[in-house]
Amino acid sequence: MQVTDSYLTSFLSSAVNNSSNALDKVQQELSTGLAISQPSDNPVGTNQILNLNDSLSNIAQYQTDGTSASNYLSYTDSQLQSVQNLVTQARTIAVAAASSGTESTQDLAADSTQIASIITQVTNLANSQLTGNYIFSGTQTSTQPYTPGDTTYTYNGNSGAITSTVGPSTQVQINTPGSQVFAPIFTALQSLQTDITSGNTSNISTVDIGNFDAANNTLDQVRANIGSTLDQITNIASNLSTATGDLQNQLSSVQDVDIATVYTQLQTDQNVYQASLEATAETFKYSLADFISP
Amino acid sequence: MTIPGTFYGLNIGLTGLTSAQAAQTVTGNNIANAGTAGYTEEVADIVEAPSGPTTGVSNGGATESTFGGGAVVNTITRSRDQFLDAQFRDAQSTSSADTALSTSLGEVQNSFDEPSTSGISAGITNFFNSVETLQNNPSDIGVRTTVVASATALAQTFQTVQGNLTTNANSVSTNITEDMSQVNSIGQQIAGLNVQIQQDTAENIQPNSLLDARDLALDNLSKLVNVTTTNGTNGSINVSIGSTDLVVGSIANTVSLSSIQSRGDLTSGEVYGLTQSQTAIAGYQSSLNTLAATVASSVNAVQSTGAGLDGSTGIPLFTVTAGSEASTIAVNSVVQNDPSKLAVGSLSNITPPATTPPPSDASNAVLLENVSTTTQPTLNNQTISNYFNTLITNLGSTTKNAQTNTTNATAATTQLSNQRSTEEGVSTDNEMTNMMIFQRSYQASAQYIATQDDMLNTLVNSIFGTT
Numbered sequence: 001m002q003v004t005d006s007y008l009t010s011f012l013s014s015a016v017n018n019s020s021n022a023l024d025k026v027q028q029e030l031s032t033g034l035a036i037s038q039p040s041d042n043p044v045g046t047n048q049i050l051n052l053n054d055s056l057s058n059i060a061q062y063q064t065d066g067t068s069a070s071n072y073l074s075y076t077d078s079q080l081q082s083v084q085n086l087v088t089q090a091r092t093i094a095v096a097a098a099s100s101g102t103e104s105t106q107d108l109a110a111d112s113t114q115i116a117s118i119i120t121q122v123t124n125l126a127n128s129q130l131t132g133n134y135i136f137s138g139t140q141t142s143t144q145p146y147t148p149g150d151t152t153y154t155y156n157g158n159s160g161a162i163t164s165t166v167g168p169s170t171q172v173q174i175n176t177p178g179s180q181v182f183a184p185i186f187t188a189l190q191s192l193q194t195d196i197t198s199g200n201t202s203n204i205s206t207v208d209i210g211n212f213d214a215a216n217n218t219l220d221q222v223r224a225n226i227g228s229t230l231d232q233i234t235n236i237a238s239n240l241s242t243a244t245g246d247l248q249n250q251l252s253s254v255q256d257v258d259i260a261t262v263y264t265q266l267q268t269d270q271n272v273y274q275a276s277l278e279a280t281a282e283t284f285k286y287s288l289a290d291f292i293s294p
Numbered sequence: 295m296t297i298p299g300t301f302y303g304l305n306i307g308l309t310g311l312t313s314a315q316a317a318q319t320v321t322g323n324n325i326a327n328a329g330t331a332g333y334t335e336e337v338a339d340i341v342e343a344p345s346g347p348t349t350g351v352s353n354g355g356a357t358e359s360t361f362g363g364g365a366v367v368n369t370i371t372r373s374r375d376q377f378l379d380a381q382f383r384d385a386q387s388t389s390s391a392d393t394a395l396s397t398s399l400g401e402v403q404n405s406f407d408e409p410s411t412s413g414i415s416a417g418i419t420n421f422f423n424s425v426e427t428l429q430n431n432p433s434d435i436g437v438r439t440t441v442v443a444s445a446t447a448l449a450q451t452f453q454t455v456q457g458n459l460t461t462n463a464n465s466v467s468t469n470i471t472e473d474m475s476q477v478n479s480i481g482q483q484i485a486g487l488n489v490q491i492q493q494d495t496a497e498n499i500q501p502n503s504l505l506d507a508r509d510l511a512l513d514n515l516s517k518l519v520n521v522t523t524t525n526g527t528n529g530s531i532n533v534s535i536g537s538t539d540l541v542v543g544s545i546a547n548t549v550s551l552s553s554i555q556s557r558g559d560l561t562s563g564e565v566y567g568l569t570q571s572q573t574a575i576a577g578y579q580s581s582l583n584t585l586a587a588t589v590a591s592s593v594n595a596v597q598s599t600g601a602g603l604d605g606s607t608g609i610p611l612f613t614v615t616a617g618s619e620a621s622t623i624a625v626n627s628v629v630q631n632d633p634s635k636l637a638v639g640s641l642s643n644i645t646p647p648a649t650t651p652p653p654s655d656a657s658n659a660v661l662l663e664n665v666s667t668t669t670q671p672t673l674n675n676q677t678i679s680n681y682f683n684t685l686i687t688n689l690g691s692t693t694k695n696a697q698t699n700t701t702n703a704t705a706a707t708t709q710l711s712n713q714r715s716t717e718e719g720v721s722t723d724n725e726m727t728n729m730m731i732f733q734r735s736y737q738a739s740a741q742y743i744a745t746q747d748d749m750l751n752t753l754v755n756s757i758f759g760t761t
Contacts, residue, residue: 002724003716007716039403043691043694050682050683054419057419058423069430165429
């Protein structure tokens with residue numbers, strides 16, 4: 001074969017182009033830090049990246065929702081804790097009043113006042129709000145569950161559940177509709193107040209104290225439920241954060257360039273590029289014309 | 295044997311001079327065109343001239359033999375290999391098709407902008423995640439506004455991507471139109487060259503530069519479409535695309551894309567690659583329409599079962615125009631202006647019956663979020679996200695295949711092109727060597743004439759003397 005000038009030009013320029021393209025690709029990888037910047041770079045990897053990104057942003061959402069669910073539940077629990085303290089206080093008054101051969105009319109009047117104050121406090125707690133919503137009125141969160149001063153203690157909310165998605169197909173109820181908790185408490189307080197006013201001490205010991213114990217049990221159960229839901233959210237949150245780490249590692253292994261490998265590749269490609277440039281320059285340096293005399 | 299005439303030798307010297315000069319001219323032309331596109335190396339085909347008349351005087355000898363008549367340039371031939379040309383053009387058609395397809399698909403990939411945090415994939419995930427936050431705060435207008443905003447962002451991303459794809463499709467069809475008009479103009483050019491070549495051939499003129507021009511035109515044509523050539527009369531060629539005749543002798547037919555496509559004649563070349571890309575883009579656009587239609591219908595179906603904060607019912611979240619869903623999908627302006635109308639709650643199962651749902655009832659938001667994990671019959675029983683991710687993965691594989699094909703086909707074309715340029719191109723070093731050969735040959739012929747002259751001088755002086 002004869003080595004023609006057009007052959008040399010096309011051969012050398014394609015060699016230079018090839019090595020410069022390879023260099024360009026490596027430089028792009030290094031500057032973006034991404035091994036995949038187009039789906040065609042790695043179709044299977046692209047699918048993984050899309051799915052991993054979906055999973056990661058779903059988890060982030062579960063975590064956000066889990067945190068606000070925890071806050072809601074903790075706040076509910078602390079309000080119920082206060083209610084429970086008041087119930088215990090009322091029971092103490094009932095126990096004292098039951099043995100009240102010793103109590104004077106003045107003491108009874110003081111007890112009655114105290115019970116009235118407890119009723120007000122419990123009503124206030126039943127009307128607790130979180131970011132403007134009544135937490136004990138079911139899903140009727142814009143309605144006060146108990147109207148202060150209403151001596152019939154009518155529950156104005158509903159039994160609707162507010163749920164939160166805290167994990168993959170894991171929904172938890174975060175609200176406690178007030179009727180199940182507060183109805184027995186108000187009944188017990190109202191009965192105690194009547195009995196104190198009428199001096200019906202036997203009724204206090206046979207009925208009222210038992211009422212408070214029952215109300216306390218209900219509170220214990222409700223708070224235990226809240227506690228276990230909080231535990232569940234904490235466990236899920238811990239699993240989610242482990243999963244996030246795993247998924248991020250996977251994402252990184254698919255998506256990110258291995259700096260060491262790519263940098264080595266960069267060196268190699270630079271050398272090849274330089275060599276092809278030198279070869280091109282050397283090839284056209286001499287011609288037969290340099291050696292024949294005119 | 296009979297001996298030649300006295301001045302016969304001078305004549306031989308003269309043919310030496312003229313043929314060396316002619317060959318040197320060819321060399322000069324080769325060097326001048328070393329860098330000319332489509333130029334074929336030419337070779338002066340020097341043959342021995344037929345012997346001239348002899349004197350009839352015999353100098354004895356047993357055998358009769360004739361003296362040669364010197365050298366003569368028979369033809370100036372092009373170093374052309376028709377078989378290699380055909381191979382090169384086939385390879386070039388294939389690589390042009392692959393290059394056109396992979397370049398176009400690369401642009402389609404840019405249009406989708408995946409994987410990224412701003413594409414449709416992220417838009418779908420963000421929308422359903424924002425729906426999830428509704429459960430905790432169904433009555434919060436801020437949260438509702440966020441949901442409407444993420445729905446708007448998703449709709450806009452659909453529109454943007456579909457718009458980009460339309461731009462891609464338009465630029466592809468513009469290219470096809472330009473290419474087809476180029477195909478027809480090259481056809482006319484070849485027909486014109488055929489006419490000139492036929493005339494020259496009839497007059498026994500070697501039309502080398504016309505042949506080069508025609509070969510170059512065929513090279514250019516093979517970039518655009520698949521080309522078959524057959525030899526016609528008097529040096530003309532017939533060109534066809536599959537079974538469709540483009541050039542028959544001096545006549546160029548005007549060829550349309552639809553006609554060669556309907557006959558299945560288009561099998562490679564840039565036009566073929568572009569039509570493949572056109573089909574691919576149309577496929578992606580139709581998939582996006584299906585996806586946008588399903589997003590709108592499945593979300594709206596859930597919306598219709600619930601109620602807004604104000605008790606409004608039956609208000610869809612998305613509006614679409616059938617047939618062009620991805621480019622028209624938008625958030626219903628009623629919901630956009632008043633996010634409280636987003637159907638998050640439900641009027642069913644509430645006691646006592648009421649005209650507005652309880653403010654913190656998010657039962658419909660739960661159903662809405664479930665849409666994201668529901669497999670959709672319209673999406674080959676995939677979820678919304680999976681359908682889109684599969685679409686992108688397919689695009690990636692198709693593009694990668696096209697790129698690999700392009701690399702391979704281009705390498706094959708380059709290989710053939712190099713081989714062709716080694717056989718058909720000009721080597722300046724070779725030409726300079728030839729230049730020296732012809733120079734020496736000219737010098738020797740000149741010297742031979744001088745010697746002949748000397749010999750004649752000897753004869754003439756011996757007869758007539760010098761005194």
